[in-house]
Amino acid sequence: MKLNSGHEMPIVGYGTWPLKGAPATDAVLAAIESGYRLLDTASAYGNEDAVGAAVRQSGRPRDELFVTTKLRGSDQGRGSTRAGLEGSLERLGLDYVDLYLIHWPLPNVGKYVESYEEMAELRQAGLIRSLGVSNFLPEHLAAVTAATGIAPAVNQLQVSPSHARQELVSAVRSQGTVVQAWSPLERNSGVLEHPAVTAPAARLGVTPAQIVLRWLVRQDIAVVPHSANRDRQRTNADLFSFELTADETAAIDGIKQLPVKQDPATWEEF
Ligand SMILES: NC(=O)c1ccc[n+]([C@@H]2O[C@H](COP(=O)([O-])OP(=O)(O)OC[C@H]3O[C@@H](n4cnc5c(N)ncnc54)[C@H](OP(=O)(O)O)[C@@H]3O)[C@@H](O)[C@H]2O)c1
16 A cells, blocks of 8 residues: 555554564564565564564565554653654664554543654654554544644554444545554454355355455455464465455445444553
8 A cells, every 4th residue: 555655555464462472473474474564563562572583584675574563652752752662673673664653642641742743753864664643533633643744644443344433434544544454353253253254255265354354455444463373364364366246345334333442532551
């Protein structure tokens, strides 16, 4: 996908939460071998060191990989944003990240705008290729764009068939910001067992997860599914050899919508 920063981002990436240590390095290496080129990590996941080790062990040239990490709540603010990014780069063993996201807006803390302003300076300094955010509502996006004149390239949001969040997705995209779905498979929600998902999976001979991910990418929503399992990693990235019919798409659109458990207006994690 072309980002507003001028850089390109793979539409399918590999989510690394909740793995840590050697199992994380092994899983990320397997994902790279399966063809993933975008790796999604975060300071708060405690696995940047393991992801960095996999990047080095893969032997892939740096410019073939797209590495995303995130500013944790406790590092938000003037001065500490730079320190937060430098800590991430050190743990990753990289001298720049492709995409740096503010993990949560934490509007009650009130530091996300100054954090984004500092990120804009860090981009100028070459430590970040594209500026992004995560879990931002339209008012948070408007505030950072007004302060810097730079709309976030990406907003990573919880999006899946039972959390389609159509109004929010449209509002984000109207500003030229790409939506990237986290928890696209909605573990333990029953979405992968829903007949609107299992019926096209049976027709096409693919997994229910492939149907959910295909439903997202056909809407130009990027995805970062996680799997620790090599076979599921491979099938989760195989999304472009089949197509849903209009009726199948409409049936998935019709899945009952649920409220998000982590409302960005109030959710706090550090
Ligand atoms: N920005 C944020 O606030 C935020 C929040 C949460 C997550 N994230 C990012 O988004 C990524 C993905 O989210 P997530 O890990 O919560 O959820 P997810 O990718 O939707 O689901 C992962 C779960 O689904 C299982 N799974 C994977 N492929 C499957 C398949 N083909 N069939 C059946 N089950 C399958 C995995 O188990 P196995 O490992 O056994 O396959 C795992 O339990 C994270 O890794 C993280 O990078 C970001």
